[in-house]
Amino acid sequence: MQKRFFLSALTLGLLASYAGTAMAQEKFKIGLILPMTGPFASTGKQIEAAARLYIAQNGDTVGGKKVELIVKDDTSAPDVTKRIAQELVVNDKVNVLAGFGLTPLALATAPLATQSKTPMVVMAAATSSITQASPYVVRTSFTLPQAAVAMADWAPNNGIKKVVTLVSDYGPGIDAEKFFKDRMLFNGAQVLDTLRVPMRNPDFAPFLQKVRDLKPDAVFVFVPSGAGAALMKQFSERGMDKAGIKLIGTGDITDDDILNSMGDVASGVVTSHHYSASHNSPLNKKFVAAFEKANAGLRPNFMAVGGYDGMRVIYEAAKVTKGGNGEALLNAMKGQVFESPRGPMFIDAQTRDVVHNIYIRKVEKVGGQLFNQEFSTIPDVKDPGKSK
Amino acid sequence: MLTLLFDGVAYGMLLFILAVGLCVTMGLMNFINLAHGAFAMLGGYVTVALMQRHGVPFLVCLPLAFLASAAMGVVLERTLYRPMYKKPHLDQVLFSIGLAFMAVASADYLMGSQQQIMQLPDWLRGRTELFADTPFVLGMGHYRLFIIAVCAALTMGLQYVLSATRFGSRLRASVDDARAASGLGINVNVVFAATFAVGSGLAGLGGALGAEVLGLDPTFPLKFMVYFLIVVAVGGTTSITGPLLAALLLGIADVAGKYYIPKLGAFIVYALMIAILIWRPQGLFVRQGGKS
Numbered sequence: 001m002q003k004r005f006f007l008s009a010l011t012l013g014l015l016a017s018y019a020g021t022a023m024a025q026e027k028f029k030i031g032l033i034l035p036m037t038g039p040f041a042s043t044g045k046q047i048e049a050a051a052r053l054y055i056a057q058n059g060d061t062v063g064g065k066k067v068e069l070i071v072k073d074d075t076s077a078p079d080v081t082k083r084i085a086q087e088l089v090v091n092d093k094v095n096v097l098a099g100f101g102l103t104p105l106a107l108a109t110a111p112l113a114t115q116s117k118t119p120m121v122v123m124a125a126a127t128s129s130i131t132q133a134s135p136y137v138v139r140t141s142f143t144l145p146q147a148a149v150a151m152a153d154w155a156p157n158n159g160i161k162k163v164v165t166l167v168s169d170y171g172p173g174i175d176a177e178k179f180f181k182d183r184m185l186f187n188g189a190q191v192l193d194t195l196r197v198p199m200r201n202p203d204f205a206p207f208l209q210k211v212r213d214l215k216p217d218a219v220f221v222f223v224p225s226g227a228g229a230a231l232m233k234q235f236s237e238r239g240m241d242k243a244g245i246k247l248i249g250t251g252d253i254t255d256d257d258i259l260n261s262m263g264d265v266a267s268g269v270v271t272s273h274h275y276s277a278s279h280n281s282p283l284n285k286k287f288v289a290a291f292e293k294a295n296a297g298l299r300p301n302f303m304a305v306g307g308y309d310g311m312r313v314i315y316e317a318a319k320v321t322k323g324g325n326g327e328a329l330l331n332a333m334k335g336q337v338f339e340s341p342r343g344p345m346f347i348d349a350q351t352r353d354v355v356h357n358i359y360i361r362k363v364e365k366v367g368g369q370l371f372n373q374e375f376s377t378i379p380d381v382k383d384p385g386k387s388k
Numbered sequence: 389m390l391t392l393l394f395d396g397v398a399y400g401m402l403l404f405i406l407a408v409g410l411c412v413t414m415g416l417m418n419f420i421n422l423a424h425g426a427f428a429m430l431g432g433y434v435t436v437a438l439m440q441r442h443g444v445p446f447l448v449c450l451p452l453a454f455l456a457s458a459a460m461g462v463v464l465e466r467t468l469y470r471p472m473y474k475k476p477h478l479d480q481v482l483f484s485i486g487l488a489f490m491a492v493a494s495a496d497y498l499m500g501s502q503q504q505i506m507q508l509p510d511w512l513r514g515r516t517e518l519f520a521d522t523p524f525v526l527g528m529g530h531y532r533l534f535i536i537a538v539c540a541a542l543t544m545g546l547q548y549v550l551s552a553t554r555f556g557s558r559l560r561a562s563v564d565d566a567r568a569a570s571g572l573g574i575n576v577n578v579v580f581a582a583t584f585a586v587g588s589g590l591a592g593l594g595g596a597l598g599a600e601v602l603g604l605d606p607t608f609p610l611k612f613m614v615y616f617l618i619v620v621a622v623g624g625t626t627s628i629t630g631p632l633l634a635a636l637l638l639g640i641a642d643v644a645g646k647y648y649i650p651k652l653g654a655f656i657v658y659a660l661m662i663a664i665l666i667w668r669p670q671g672l673f674v675r676q677g678g679k680s
Contacts, residue, residue, distance in 0.1 A: 039605060041501040198654035203601055205395040206646035229505045230603050237529050239515045261505045 028065040028095050028323040030314060031088035033109070035076035035101040040224075042257055043101040044073065047123050047307030049295045051098075054311035057290065062315050065323035070094065076101055078108035085109045089116045095325040096121060096314055099307075103127040103171045110134035119317075119330040123310040124303050127171045128385025131353045138333045138352045140313055141306035142274045143383040144172045144222070145179035147250040150358035150378045151220065151272040152183035155248060160217040162190045163248075166207055167222040169196040176222040176250060179384055192216050197223065204234045211245065212238060218246035221253055228253035229262045236265040246270065251372065254363055256301035259370045266370055269363045274356050275302040275342040276372035287341040300341075309340045309354075313347060344380075353383045390519075390526035392647055393640060398532035400639020401539035402601060404632050406594035406612065407619040408546065409587030415625025417563065417580055419469070420477055422484040424591055424616060425609030426491035427457045431592025432599040432608065433495060436504045446509050450538075450596050457592020458585040465584040470577075488609045495606035504604040535597055542590070547628045559583055618661050624671030634672055 032051060034044035048071055060067045070092060074081040081100070088094045089112065097113060098121040100106040106125040110133035113120035122130055122139040131137045155163065165180060167173035173196065181191045192214045195207050208231075211219045219240075223231055228249075235247055251273020254266055277288050277299050287308065291300040300308075317332035318324070324332075335349035345356035358381045361372035410424040431453035438444040438452060468487070472480050512534055518526040550556040561569040562576045570576045595608070602612070615638070623634030638657055645656030664672060 037496060038501055039503075039607065195650050203395075203399055203643070205399070205601075206392065206643040207650065209391055209395065210647050210650065227503065227603070229503065233600070237513060237515060237531065239517075239527070258502070258505065263505075263507055 026065055027068045028062055028318055029068045029070060029088075029092055030311075031085070031092060031094035031097045031099075032069055032071045033074050033081055033084050033088070033097065033099040033105075034071065035105075036071070036073035038075045040076045040101050043124055043303045044099075046257060046298075046301055046303040047099060047101075047310075049291065049298065050300065050304040050307035051311050053291055053294055054308050054315070056294070058315060062318045063321065063323035065318070067315075067318075074101075074105060076105060078104045081105040082108045082112060085112050089118055094118065095318070095323070095329060098310055098314065099123055100125050101303075103130060106130045106137070107133055110137060113137065117326045119326075119333060121310045121314060121333070123306040127175055128383055131351055131383075131386075135352075136330055138313065138330070138347060139354050140310040140347070142302065142354060142356070143385060144175045144250060145384045146356075146358055146381045147272045147274065148176045148180040148220075148222075149183045149384045150360070150381060151248060151250065152180045152187060152189075153378065154272065154360050154376060155218065155220075156184065156187040156189040160189070160246065160248070162192055162216045163218050163220050164193045164195065164211045164214050164216045165191065165220045165222075166195045166197060166211060168224060168227070169198050173222050175385070176220075180220055183384075204231050205238075208234055208238050208240065212240055212243060215243075216245060218248050221247060221249035223253060228255065229258060229266075232262060232265045232269065241268075248272075251276070251302060251361065254361075254372055256299050256372065257303075259363065259372070260299075262370070266363045267365060270360065271363075271372065272358055272360050272378075273302060273372070274358055275305045276359065276361050276374055277301065278366065278371040278373055279342060279359070280374070281339075281341070281343065283339055284341040302342075305340065305342050309342070309345065312338065312340070343377075348382065351383065351386045353386065355380055355382050357381065391528075392644055394526060394528055395532065396640030396643035397636060398529075398535050398639070399601070399643055400636035401536050402594060402598050403615055403619055403639055404635035405539050405542060405590055406598060407616040407635060408543075408628065408631055409589075409591040410616050411620050411623065411625045411628075411631045412583055412587040414620055417473070417583065419473055420480045420484065421469075422481060422613060423487035423491060423609065424484075424588075425612050426488050427461060427588040427591040428595030428598070428612070429491060429495060429604070429606070429608040430460055430595065431457045431589075432595035432604040433499055433504070434592070435596035436506055436599060436604060437499070439506065440504075446512070450593060453596035454589040454593045457595070458589030460592075461585045461588025462581055465581050469584065473580075488613070491609055492606045495608075499606070501606055504599060506600050506604075508600060531600060535601070538593075538597065542593075543628065543632055550628060555579075555582075615657075618657065622661055622664050622672055630672060 034047055035041060036044040055067060072084045074084055085097055096119045100122045101124045103125045106122050113136040114134040120137050122137055122141060124141050126142055126144045128143045128145050131139055163184060165177045167177045177194055184191055197207055248270050251271045254269055254271050256277040259266060288300055313333050313336055316336055317329050320332040321328045334347055334352060337346040343357045345354055348355050358378045359374040360376040361374045363370055364373045406428050413419050413421045434453045434456045435449040438449050472483055508531060512531045515527055515529045558574050558579050562574055562579045566576050619631050619635045623631035641660050642657050
């Protein structure tokens with residue numbers, strides 16, 4: 001009797017688990033791989049919050065299927081990213097991979113996307129070449145050359161004729177240096193020196209002193225956002241602003257997430273970027289308000305907007321394909337044109353890369369808080385890295 | 389040129405304060421403590437937390453950072469470190485590196501993994517220039533000047549305590565022969581615990597002073613472990629002056645290297661260390677006949 005009971009219980013259990021897998025096929029799965037711990041945890045936090053916000057605002061069913069967001073932490077180690085991506089593709093059978101906080105993480109996963117024909121939405125990493133690493137990569141963040149070239153177009157027209165560049169010595173930094181320098185030279189300005197700071201650099205002093213002694217009109221900076229605060233402080237401590245040297249750079253150094261805690265040393269810094277939390281549009285105001293409300297006052301930064309728009313691209317493609325996957329889903333992502341909190345943007349169908357406005361902004365105090373105030377717009381910037 | 393020298397000295401002084409505790413535990417107590425940086429990190433986080441969240445003035449934070457790290461040092465010495473003194477060096481290394489990893493994870497959990505940002509009081513910002521508009525212009529950041537002053541005072545104090553006080557001679561006696569020393573009525577355990585506490589406290593102070601210049605995030609103990617070890621390896625562990633000169637040399641070489649040859653900047657320190665160690669494998673400044 002007992003044996004029979006056990007057997008029937010087992011059968012029931014098996015049936016239930018079978019039904020479970022059958023149900024799972026009616027899901028639309030998004031595998032979101034982010035650095036949730038480690039030095040780049042803020043990137044992961046921002047993107048996850050943005051993705052959840054998008055789902056909360058737009059419902060969790062799309063194309064007749066229930067959306068399942070699987071968030072995994074890759075601790076910003078490329079081998080981990082790749083392993084997680086593999087698990088997500090093979091075990092969880094995700095429709096789309098997304099996230100990717102840093103360039104090496106995206107590059108490590110790209111071959112996997114190609115092999116498994118899984119679309120891969122890059123929401124953060126910004127080195128130009130990522131979209132060329134696999135035909136399944138779609139990017140909704142930005143590319144560094146976009147921001148760097150925009151700055152190099154603005155600067156010579158605004159009294160900056162001699163510059164020194166100071167970048168972190170890794171993929172995006174070298175991208176920024178190269179494109180900024182080339183465009184500055186093209187625009188008839190002088191680049192006095194190009195300095196590369198090792199990633200594990202404890203002290204900016206010697207590099208800044210070098211800049212000071214070269215006496216440029218401005219120093220163009222790209223460093224990861226955490227290091228940006230230290231750099232700006234040493235910049236002002238060294239009295240470089242008083243020596244008539246301006247600090248310019250891409251928007252990474254005045255990251256909205258930590259801008260406020262940098263204090264007054266950041267004010268007046270001019271940067272070029274695709275998104276500022278103070279971007280003046282009704283859509284952005286709504287986005288910022290909702291984001292801050294859902295995350296205890298955390299201000300969204302450019303990472304968040306990349307994640308938010310990434311979700312939008314995925315959702316719209318899922319609608320068109322009724323929750324499809326592979327090639328069909330990818331094709332539905334290409335060429336989407338829409339209004340983002342950052343302003344108008346579209347996904348270039350040929351390069352699968354984002355095209356958007358780049359804004360020139362200046363850090364100013366608004367209502368007791370520091371913001372990147374946009375004052376000039378360069379419309380529809382394509383990634384200059386793809387022109388060759 | 390002089391500015392560069394000044395920056396190098398400030399950087400070197402900071403390295404010295406951070407590493408001197410390691411020299412003490414390694415040289416005097418013959419214990420390899422790779423978790424030393426964790427004490428420095430604790431001091432840094434204490435300062436940042438007190439200043440940022442509770443508005444405690446910077447100058448009050450520094451002694452508090454010292455005390456917090458020293459207290460932590462005493463607790464860990466009594467509970468975890470003491471059983472390790474007699475173990476082989478490999479065990480000590482494995483134990484202390486494990487401790488360092490635990491410290492990294494705890495800091496990550498408690499304080500978050502982002503770089504901490506510190507706001508210095510106004511009187512420490514800014515910069516003074518001497519001999520402006522000459523080739524010998526010397527620009528001194530006030531904060532770096534402050535670091536040099538504090539570190540110089542500490543060095544002299546330490547040197548005095550070690551060489552001219554009763555405690556110093558007890559410590560040296562305990563190190564040379566613990567058994568004979570305890571036979572003479574020296575409480576070796578107390579001496580070691582006090583030394584360990586002061587070493588950890590100094591690291592904490594170094595972390596507090598350095599948070600502004602070196603940056604502070606949970607990977608601090610691992611990031612700077614290499615620098616501490618270089619200072620100790622080059623300077624030798626038997627005196628205070630050895631590590632001090634080694635730290636200054638490294639600080640200046642690092643800054644000057646990054647200035648003049650930016651492309652090789654990160655490697656100058658290592659190249660220098662290799663050269664010195666080939667030339668004098670026992671360290672630059674080693675007391676003859678001393679226990680190394």
